[in-house]
Amino acid sequence: MIWDSALISKYDLSGPRYTSYPTAPQFDASISKIALIDKMLMPSEADLSLYFHVPFCAHLCYYCACNKIVTKQYDKGIEYVELLGEEMRLRSLMLDDSRKVTQLHFGGGTPTFLTEDLIKVLFDSVKQYFNLVNDGSQDYSIEIDPREINYSKLELLTEMGINRISVGVQDFDHKVQKAIHRVQPYSMVESLVEDARKLGIKSINFDLIYGLPYQSIEGFKETLKQVVSLSPERISLFNYAHLPDRFRAQRRISDDSLPLSSMKLDLLKMSIEYLLAAGYEYIGMDHFAKPNDELAIAQKQGELQRNFQGYTTHAGTDLIAFGVSAISELNGVYIQNYTDLPTYRSSIEKGQLAIAKGYISDCDDRIRHHVIMTLISQFQLNMTLVEQKFSIDFDKYFSQEIDSLTPMLQDGMLEFDRSGMQTTIKITGRGRLLIRCICMVFDKHLNSTVKFSKVI
Numbered sequence: 281m282i283w284d285s286a287l288i289s290k291y292d293l294s295g296p297r298y299t300s301y302p303t304a305p306q307f308d309a310s311i312s313k314i315a316l317i318d319k320m321l322m323p324s325e326a327d328l329s330l331y332f333h334v335p336f337c338a339h340l341c342y343y344c345a346c347n348k349i350v351t352k353q354y355d356k357g358i359e360y361v362e363l364l365g366e367e368m369r370l371r372s373l374m375l376d377d378s379r380k381v382t383q384l385h386f387g388g389g390t391p392t393f394l395t396e397d398l399i400k401v402l403f404d405s406v407k408q409y410f411n412l413v414n415d416g417s418q419d420y421s422i423e424i425d426p427r428e429i430n431y432s433k434l435e436l437l438t439e440m441g442i443n444r445i446s447v448g449v450q451d452f453d454h455k456v457q458k459a460i461h462r463v464q465p466y467s468m469v470e471s472l473v474e475d476a477r478k479l480g481i482k483s484i485n486f487d488l489i490y491g492l493p494y495q496s497i498e499g500f501k502e503t504l505k506q507v508v509s510l511s512p513e514r515i516s517l518f519n520y521a522h523l524p525d526r527f528r529a530q531r532r533i534s535d536d537s538l539p540l541s542s543m544k545l546d547l548l549k550m551s552i553e554y555l556l557a558a559g560y561e562y563i564g565m566d567h568f569a570k571p572n573d574e575l576a577i578a579q580k581q582g583e584l585q586r587n588f589q590g591y592t593t594h595a596g597t598d599l600i601a602f603g604v605s606a607i608s609e610l611n612g613v614y615i616q617n618y619t620d621l622p623t624y625r626s627s628i629e630k631g632q633l634a635i636a637k638g639y640i641s642d643c644d645d646r647i648r649h650h651v652i653m654t655l656i657s658q659f660q661l662n663m664t665l666v667e668q669k670f671s672i673d674f675d676k677y678f679s680q681e682i683d684s685l686t687p688m689l690q691d692g693m694l695e696f697d698r699s700g701m702q703t704t705i706k707i708t709g710r711g712r713l714l715i716r717c718i719c720m721v722f723d724k725h726l727n728s729t730v731k732f733s734k735v736i
């Protein structure tokens with residue numbers, strides 16, 4: 281990857297993160313639910329990827345842009361786990377229950393807000409309705425807030441088959457932690473990592489954020505040093521999305537405590553250089569991994585995919601998601617649950633799926649989905665294969681898009697490799713960091729009225 285400051289300022293746009301195509305703002309609340317359910321009923325033998333959203337958090341992090349409910353009433357989990365059980369029952373009626381669950385993820389909020397007893401109840405339901413595997417081939421993960429976990433809970437999770445954890449670290453600097461209302465000393469994360477390794481967790485991811493209040497180059501370098509010393513297999517480095525109009529808690533972060541945009545860029549540049557020098561590879565879009573990590577290997581083998589859980593090695597699975605705000609994806613059909621608990625609850629209690637919105641991809645969406653997801657995962661796109669897969673003439677079908685790519689071509693962000701019998705778009709080292717801008721060219725639905733985060 282090549283850092284080119286002039287190019288970065290030229291293409292300093294806002295844009296989607298492409299965990300789906302079309303992206304969530306296209307999901308339609310007026311779409312026929314019968315039509316969506318009809319699509320869910322289509323027979324398939326694809327493996328399953330399950331997602332469970334647990335919205336509760338015991339503490340409020342001021343920067344947070346996640347769908348969450350802040351409460352210290354731990355018994356709120358009781359009803360919620362019952363609702364998830366009922367939602368699974370309803371969903372499972374529409375599925376062949378022998379389909380293997382190769383991927384499972386608990387996100388939030390804080391999934392470990394649930395007590396050990398509730399975690400057991402939840403897993404009992406999952407096992408009742410789905411075919412879990414526990415032979416080491418599974419990728420079962422959970423997001424962990426280090427303040428909301430202990431050895432016994434982690435041990436229980438591993439007994440249930442969890443073999444990956446994603447830890448919310450953000451920054452180790454005490455001043456930053458105080459400003460974001462998330463104080464968790466290094467020793468707390470260190471002991472979590474030790475416990476996880478002892479319990480045989482095969483992969484640890486750390487979430488970090490740059491652009492938080494009071495971050496400095498020296499301070500964040502120290503955080504990175506501490507991160508690297510704990511040797512997580514993967515690191516997600518997110519750009520702080522400060523949208524105080526949308527997320528009330530962010531109003532508690534004063535503008536003058538935030539790094540200027542030039543400082544944010546310096547933080548990003550330093551972080552990338554630091555992590556690459558420490559032996560991590562840049563997978564793309566905020567993600568780094570060790571060279572022997574499955575993501576890095578899948579990328580080299582051209583098999584990396586992207587979905588709502590970020591980058592994944594599981595091609596062709598159907599994603600079934602449970603809980604408030606959860607989004608399912610089945611072969612080009614997206615279904616999003618209600619984002620607020622009361623509406624979600626009342627639907628499930630009536631014996632109905634809690635569908636708020638959805639989207640059914642047409643043929644053009646499927647072609648563009650393939651193009652965007654391949655570019656963002658592989659940093660290259662074999663146009664000849666696209667022509668064969670979708671029976672189109674790429675140059676004709678995407679003539680406007682190819683014209684729009686010309687300035688990026690001239691700026692050295694990509695090249696067309698027409699050697700041999702096949703034509704491939706290759707994203708250069710200069711273009712990698714700006715991959716979202718390149719993908720945006722192929723996004724037919726891009727709407728300037730929707731506010732996305734900055735691409736860098």
Ligand SMILES: C[S@@+](CC[C@H](N)C(=O)[O-])C[C@H]1O[C@@H](n2cnc3c(N)ncnc32)[C@H](O)[C@@H]1O
Binds near residue numbers: 425450
């Ligand atoms: C679902 S949340 C976190 C899981 C868990 N609740 C925790 O905090 O440890 C996933 C990640 O999103 C990131 N995140 C949350 N709000 C953000 C924001 N405003 N900008 C950038 N990243 C954000 C954080 O790095 C967080 O760890």
Ligand code: SF4
Binds near residue numbers: 336340341346388425
């Ligand atoms: S960052 Fe995680 S723990 Fe903090 S409020 Fe958001 S979801 Fe909850």
